[in-house]
Amino acid sequence: MRIVVAKPGLDGHDRGAKVIARALRDGGHEVIYTGLRRTPAEIVRIVIDEDAAAVGLSSLSGAHGVLIPRVCEGLREAGMDDVVVFAGGIIPEHDRPRLFAEGVRAVFGPGTTTGEILDFLSKLEDRAEAGEATGVGEEAGWHW
Amino acid sequence: MALVSEVTELFESAKSGERRSLSRLLSLIEEGAESPVEFGSASSLGITGPPGVGKSTLIGRMIDVWVERGESVAVLAVDPSSPRSGGALLGDRMRMSNADSSDLVFVRSLATRNHPGGLMDCLTPMVDVLAACGWQNILIETVGAGQSEIRVVAFADRILLVDGPDRGDIIQAEKAGIMELADLIAINKADLPDAQRAANSVISALLVGSDENTPDVLLVSAHSGEGVAEMIDALAETSTTPDRERLRVRERLISAWDSALLTSSGFDDTLAALEAGSITLREAVAQIKNGN
Numbered sequence: 001m002r003i004v005v006a007k008p009g010l011d012g013h014d015r016g017a018k019v020i021a022r023a024l025r026d027g028g029h030e031v032i033y034t035g036l037r038r039t040p041a042e043i044v045r046i047v048i049d050e051d052a053a054a055v056g057l058s059s060l061s062g063a064h065g066v067l068i069p070r071v072c073e074g075l076r077e078a079g080m081d082d083v084v085v086f087a088g089g090i091i092p093e094h095d096r097p098r099l100f101a102e103g104v105r106a107v108f109g110p111g112t113t114t115g116e117i118l119d120f121l122s123k124l125e126d127r128a129e130a131g132e133a134t135g136v137g138e139e140a141g142w143h144w
Numbered sequence: 145m146a147l148v149s150e151v152t153e154l155f156e157s158a159k160s161g162e163r164r165s166l167s168r169l170l171s172l173i174e175e176g177a178e179s180p181v182e183f184g185s186a187s188s189l190g191i192t193g194p195p196g197v198g199k200s201t202l203i204g205r206m207i208d209v210w211v212e213r214g215e216s217v218a219v220l221a222v223d224p225s226s227p228r229s230g231g232a233l234l235g236d237r238m239r240m241s242n243a244d245s246s247d248l249v250f251v252r253s254l255a256t257r258n259h260p261g262g263l264m265d266c267l268t269p270m271v272d273v274l275a276a277c278g279w280q281n282i283l284i285e286t287v288g289a290g291q292s293e294i295r296v297v298a299f300a301d302r303i304l305l306v307d308g309p310d311r312g313d314i315i316q317a318e319k320a321g322i323m324e325l326a327d328l329i330a331i332n333k334a335d336l337p338d339a340q341r342a343a344n345s346v347i348s349a350l351l352v353g354s355d356e357n358t359p360d361v362l363l364v365s366a367h368s369g370e371g372v373a374e375m376i377d378a379l380a381e382t383s384t385t386p387d388r389e390r391l392r393v394r395e396r397l398i399s400a401w402d403s404a405l406l407t408s409s410g411f412d413d414t415l416a417a418l419e420a421g422s423i424t425l426r427e428a429v430a431q432i433k434n435g436n
Contacts, residue, residue: 025231030255035238042244046237049250051167079164 001121004055006034006043008071011061016089020056023114029121040067044074047083054084054124064091065098072102072136081137084124086144088112103136106144120144148178155180158277163250166277170252170270179269186275188220188267188282189379190300192322195287197308198332200239202366203285207240209373210281211248218250218279219243220270222286222296225255232256236285250279261402262292267299294322298395302384305359308333309342323349325391326359328382330375334363357385408432 005021007014014036021031032050034043047055055075057068068087075083087099088108096107106120123144124134133140151172157165173179193199203219210217221236232255243249256264267284274282286296297303305326323329329350331343343361350358362378364371384392405411414431417423423431 021233021235025226025233026229028229028231030225030232030234030253032234032253033238035235035241038241038244045244048163049167049252051171051252 001054001125002030002032002050002052003121004032004034004043004047004050004052005058006038006046006055006071007036007058008038008040008043008067009059009061009063010037011059011063012036013060014058016060017056017058020058020088020114020117023117024056024121027114027118027121040070040074043071044078044080047075047080048078052083054086054121057085057087059087059089059091062090064089065095068099068104069102072104076103076137080135082135084134085136086117086120088117100143103138103140104143105134105136105140151177151180155273155276158273161278166250166273167252169273173269173273174254174266176266179272181269181272181276183272184268186272186282187301188271188284188299190284190286190297190303191306192286192293192297192303193306193332194308197306198366199285199287199306200236202306202330202332202364202372203236203283204240204242205366205369205372206283206376207243207246207249208369209376211242211246214248215280216248216250216278217281217283218252218274219283219285220252220254220267222254222256222264222267222284222293224287224292225258227258230258250274256292256296259403260406261399261404262295263399263403264296264299265400265403267296271299291321294325295395295399297322298325298392298399300392302327302379302382303388303392304379305329306332307342307346309336309338325388325395327384327388328359328375328379329361330364331361332364332366334365334370335367339363357387405432408435410435 003024005017007017021033024031034046057071072085085104086106087104091107091109099107108117127134154165154169158169191199191203207217223232223234225232234253234255236253237251240251243251271282284300286293303325305322329346331339333339343363346361360378362371362375364375410432414428418428
């Protein structure tokens with residue numbers, strides 16, 4: 001799978017994003033890492049140009065409630081409804097339902113194993129095979 | 145395999161400026177779909193050089209210059225796939241961060257996908273499609289670290305070799321055989337001490353060779369931007385030579401040959417026989433050549 005791993009907004013720490021990028025690569029995926037401090041519009045552009053199937057958004061700064069929905073919205077506006085959005089970082093439990101409602105399909109917090117993220121990605125492949133929706137602009141009624 | 149109608153439809157839409165269609169079409173071609181454009185109809189600039197020399201950052205600067213002049217740029221940034229997992233970590237575009245906000249720039253990261261023989265014959269049709277969709281400057285970026293990367297960059301029509309002052313010596317590039325392919329050489333990090341010395345050592349290395357049409361050597365700084373506009377102007381005036389053209393075509397042929405060898409039906413049997421010691425290496429080659 002082609003996956004964009006992105007750091008939206010102003011937070012300056014990407015150790016986590018890099019570990020995830022590496023783990024996804026070792027899981028056989030092609031990972032495009034964006035580097036730090038990207039705007040939601042830039043991330044949408046990168047997903048389009050790279051023809052990525054999924055985008056993982058890493059957020060540690062507390063701005064996830066603003067930035068992640070903007071990426072989701074941008075993808076829908078660009079007609080990228082079938083792209084899967086997942087998130088990771090410091091995202092408190094009580095903020096997650098809103099992100100799921102925005103079309104985010106998984107939120108991975110501290111302590112998540114890289115194996116779990118790979119399991120999530122293979123679940124996506126299973127669902128795609130079964131014709132079940134997973135994209136940010138699709139009615140999936142499902143999240144990890 | 146993609147349907148012809150799907151390719152045609154995406155191509156029409158891509159020509160009208162729809163990025164998503166272009167992007168999807170490039171994926172289909174990467175996966176082996178037939179290109180809707182005449183093969184080899186466009187030209188591209190290959191950019192290569194040792195790891196860490198600042199290729200991506202320099203491309204980022206080149207993009208800025210072209211965009212300022214109102215010209216469009218498409219970059220195919222090639223990185224290796226992991227031989228073990230088949231996955232890849234593609235990070236070139238993080239050094240071209242200005243690239244993601246202009247409509248005049250398109251960047252696609254490509255993994256080598258462990259094709260047999262290192263053959264990336266999707267590059268030519270991808271360049272053709274980009275040119276047909278109106279992209280004016282088309283770059284292929286690859287790390288010039290070894291034989292397989294030379295094979296990748298040999299699919300470009302002209303080659304810019306990037307080197308730097310902090311690597312000790314140019315011998316690595318010579319060893320890899322990239323110097324002979326270069327149409328222009330840029331010594332990056334001109335803001336650091338010793339850049340001029342590195343340039344001098346490259347020039348003297350070139351003069352030792354028998355080639356009369358040695359490439360120009362320029363100093364640039366991707367960090368400050370110094371010399372980048374001049375380098376772009378020099379590139380526009382740089383043409384390749386028949387000798388270098390021939391070397392590139394040779395690399396393409398060799399990688400196509402290796403690919404044919406590695407995917408030939410008798411390869412595994414011949415390998416097994418060789419391993420068991422029942423035939424000699426010479427007999428093995430004869431066997432493969434005869435196709436049995």
